[in-house]
Amino acid sequence: DGGITQSPKYLFRKEGQNVTLSCEQNLNHDAMYWYRQDPGQGLRLIYYSQIVNDFQKGDIAEGYSVSREKKESFPLTVTSAQKNPTAFYLCASSISLQPQHFGDGTRLSIL
Amino acid sequence: GNSVTQMEGPVTLSEEAFLTINCTYTATGYPSLFWYVQYPGEGLQLLLKATKADDKGSNKGFEATYRKETTSFHLEKGSVQVSDSAVYFCALTFNDYKLSFGAGTTVTVRA
Numbered sequence: 213d214g215g216i217t218q219s220p221k222y223l224f225r226k227e228g229q230n231v232t233l234s235c236e237q238n239l240n241h242d243a244m245y246w247y248r249q250d251p252g253q254g255l256r257l258i259y260y261s262q263i264v265n266d267f268q269k270g271d272i273a274e275g276y277s278v279s280r281e282k283k284e285s286f287p288l289t290v291t292s293a294q295k296n297p298t299a300f301y302l303c304a305s306s307i308s309l310q311p312q313h314f315g316d317g318t319r320l321s322i323l
Numbered sequence: 324g325n326s327v328t329q330m331e332g333p334v335t336l337s338e339e340a341f342l343t344i345n346c347t348y349t350a351t352g353y354p355s356l357f358w359y360v361q362y363p364g365e366g367l368q369l370l371l372k373a374t375k376a377d378d379k380g381s382n383k384g385f386e387a388t389y390r391k392e393t394t395s396f397h398l399e400k401g402s403v404q405v406s407d408s409a410v411y412f413c414a415l416t417f418n419d420y421k422l423s424f425g426a427g428t429t430v431t432v433r434a
Binding site: 253255257260270312 | 327357364366372412420422
């Protein structure tokens, strides 16, 4: 079945460490997105990519980085510059003019 | 900028009760509107959508009508079940590359 796979489901990070969240899709979608979800705040866009080798900052990109070397993959790195990284991170993808499909998320916690 | 306002939760109902979740938006122009649902521990799933004024989206017994006069897209279901317990998000987009989400409304249905 086609879909979006996020891994791992739970991730723990020590202070000062970078950590990378994986997102893979086999839907042949051109666009991919990363969102952050905090309680009571809905989802906020971190980065998005419309095509391979290109990406744009969303509303809260500071402290995060991404790459898009393959159409299927859009990993997110949470750097040590992100001061409050504990959150639920959701990856999504879409094809032109169609609604976004979401993965099941990764919950990141700071030790 | 664009924004979405949802009624605050949590909402607790008994089975077979009527559910309404209010959603209003602020935007320049006429966006596409969506309702997404998030079950515990999962990502978001598209519930229904409407792309122009007076469109009615429907799915799984849920309905919402795009009202440009009141800039609203209220979600309704006539008879809820325990399995409808989830967080519901209203969202809008103009170009499908950037979704603006409401804060989410938690709904709990008791048997």
